[in-house]
Amino acid sequence: MNILVADHHPVFRRGLKCMMKEDKEYNFKGKIDDGSQLVTSITNLKPDILILEVDLPNSNGIGSLREIRTNFPDLKILVVSCHPEEIYAVSALKAGANGYISKTRPVKEVKKALKSIHNGETFLSDNIKEQLESKSSNKILKFKKLSTREIEVLNLLSRGKRNKEIARHLSINEKTVSTYKTRLLKKLKVDNIADLIHQSRLLQIAS
Incomplete structure (x- = not known):
């Protein structure tokens, strides 16, 4: 699967690239660190999956996600963020993401998320599923x-x-x-x- 990483944290990008190198299933197509590059990069690189940080500089957060979904309806989008999953996960899915994962989750779960959305499934961690199903969570x-x-x-x-x-x-x-x-x-x-x-x-x- 061809993957484009849109994130402004160098350590996170390097970590993903190393992870992808270890697994032949992933093809690292490129990286961007600025929201103004999103549309052009997706158009030129034609990734299967976009790993997107919602707080990318010069982007409109969830609004940018909606725009990408409208312009690239077949693109699979995995949103990653340092924000708590229970706050942003549902908004990301409503705006067109295929999955959401926190940057605090382990590498194996990132791989699981990528495989899930590549297979046409929606991904949320078990942790967030439990919280969203909890009636008692204020x-x-x-x-x-x-x-x-x-x-x-x-x-x-x-x-x-x-x-x-x-x-x-x-x-x-x-x-x-x-x-x-x-x-x-x-x-x-x-x-x-x-x-x-x-x-x-x-x-x-x-x-």
């Missing part, structure tokens, strides 16, 4: 109330981004950002932005 119950865009706004707020920066990053206007903040306050049942940011850290959305 994190999951709160998360399920939020849309993909609301999670993106909350994540940026937790990093200290202002409305203008969030608007620019997500390609929306500042008024829309304010609307999302109002919705988040209501859905997470807090009274101010400070409490909202605190809530986001309790949800482990902060990086």
Whole structure:
């Protein structure tokens, strides 16, 4: 299987490349470290699988994932991230990913994920499956109330981004950002932005 790695962490990329060299089933087609290179690289290299870091610089996070899915409907996409699986996995799948795995998972599980999505299956770790099925998880119950865009706004707020920066990053206007903040306050049942940011850290959305 031909694989393109889109990630801005050199150690992670090198680790994947070494892993692929050890297994003849994988063909390392190339790597990119900037979201502006995504479409061109996929078009030119024609990978079977894209390993995508959602926080790639100059990308629109989950929004970029949607765009890739629209432009390349047959491409298999495995999203990798340092963000907790219970927060981003469902959003990634809804946006078009075929699988999601945390960078904290072992190498053998990355291989399992690649094989699964190459065979047309959807991949989530057993750990996240158990958490998503748990009725008692407060994190999951709160998360399920939020849309993909609301999670993106909350994540940026937790990093200290202002409305203008969030608007620019997500390609929306500042008024829309304010609307999302109002919705988040209501859905997470807090009274101010400070409490909202605190809530986001309790949800482990902060990086």
